Amino acid sequence: MARARWAYLDRVLNRTGPFTDPDWVPGEAPLESLLRAKILVIGAGGLGCEILKNLALSGFTDIHVIDMDTIDVSNLNRQFLFRQADVGKPKAEVAARFVEKRVRGVRITPHCCKIQDMDEDYYMKFSMVICGLDSIEARRWINATLVGMVDADDPDSLKPLVDGGTEGFKGQARVVLPTMTSCIECQLDMHAPRAAVPLCTLATIPRQPQHCIEWAQIIAWEEERKDDVLDTDDPEHVSWLYSKALERANEFNIPGVTYSMTQGVVKNIIPAIASTNAIIAASCCNEAFKICTSSNPFLGTPESTNYMMFSGDDSIYTYTFEHLKKDDCPVCGNLARPLEVNPEITLREFIESLAERPEAQLKKPTLRSEAKSLYYQSPPQLEEQTRPNLDKKLSELVSNGEEVAVSDPAFQIDFKFKLVFKS
Amino acid sequence: MMKIWSMQQAETAAAGQKKKKVTAAQLRVQKDLSELSLGSTMRTHFPNPDDILNFTLTIEPDEGFYKGGTFNFNFSINQNFPHDPPKVKCTQKIYHPNIDMEGNVCLNILREDWKPVLNLNAVIVGLQFLFLEPNASDPLNKEAAEVLKSNRETFKRNVRTSMAGGHFLGENFHRVLK
Known part of the structure; x- marks a missing residue:
């Protein structure tokens, strides 16, 4: 294979730097690890698109991607592997084909399913898992699965988990070495709770248009359409909530209820920021590259830092620290x-x-x-x-x-x- | 240093290991249940004892406005517990300033003030407290709250009527007295 294209990468792989481990041997071995690594990317959305592109451009060649979603028109502003014509198609498939076409030599295997549909044998095949998810539940599931797979007699059973997450201008990148360092479950309290308004405010004295929408969702729906299961992707359901919220807003003289605000509130959408995704994905892939090649110290090394938080809310701030393992963690605290x-x-x-x-x-x-x-x-x-x-x-x-x-x-x-x- | 895949990348065949594991939510609920202190005024019921994520709690207040009543609450806990709070609903139509006709409960730790360090005991104590000290300043049933604020005697009478299964304010209340 023509290595000329990878000249910039080889500069890192072919010589030592000021921070490389004294035992590390540059040259063939790290390159070999990179080419042989089999990487699983979970999520092909805002973070996933960035991660897939970054991995392919970092010299990884064997990538799998899992995503259960299809492409929505509202994804197109930041999920740059998708085009108008792709709306409705599975994210994993479209993203895989796009990157394969643009970066020669990379193989991406898409899976349009839930992570829960795959078993331990499947996860055992990978060298590492990188998550670009928006769900805490899915993170907890993959974390518990990877922790449960660790077999002390088989070093191959330890799969580093690199997890990226963003919410508006904030984000985090962290690395878990299952059973060795603090896991997602240990870090559960690091997730910001969903900001909630007291039920009585919604019921009696709404002050903001969002309060009227939440009232329609929680109280009006239960009163009038109890037997329908609310589907926030069903336009008829959202329209109904919108008209109810509007009525209530008029009653209390609150301006500002719109259809798109209704959609945002009921689906709990926090506007995604393309640049935050890019920063977090870059950090995740940088760590993945270092873990894989051992070319430089990486986030998550036991007894060093394992959590990088980023905030772009008010200028730019990052802080990297060690989140300690919890002895009473229900997942990694006491293994079976x-x-x-x-x-x-x-x-x-x-x-x-x-x-x-x-x-x-x-x-x-x-x-x-x-x-x-x-x-x-x-x-x-x-x-x-x-x-x-x-x-x-x-x-x-x-x-x-x-x-x-x-x-x-x-x-x-x-x-x-x-x-x-x-x- | 991690030299995990400097070794052979043999397809690891771990056969027959597809046993389901106890989930983190189950474990946490199990721990919470083992630390529960219900006292004499409360009891639980598990329609399916193997499913500890869904149960009913019965409260029989022994003092206050609601003394003598039997009140049932459905607890439904999802796999995202304790990140998400338990969902709690009153299964009867009752007259209470902090509980609406659909059974929604206005208790801060069930919504805006929930934290993963809180446990089921905290929620249960909170519910019990609502019957001892109904709170007129956070109303879900505005009429009931107004009455409680303006005239405690009328409120007391209304509670008794509603608990006996009475009909007023256009609602038929459930009989909750023994």
């Missing part, structure tokens, strides 16, 4: 330990054995699997409902290899065990 059990013992006997295990010594354990509440000590009604399980055999309640989570009021942290049946 394999525990050999006799499937023929009862749940009661199993709980008693937990009390005796030196590392646990649980006094009042409450436990469940993903599907089943096995035994709850509290509240009393749930205790009563789950009590019959105590005399059931483990084999009737869980399957071989299933994970159970154990909580105990005496401990801040939860314990997780993977029950392996003795044969």
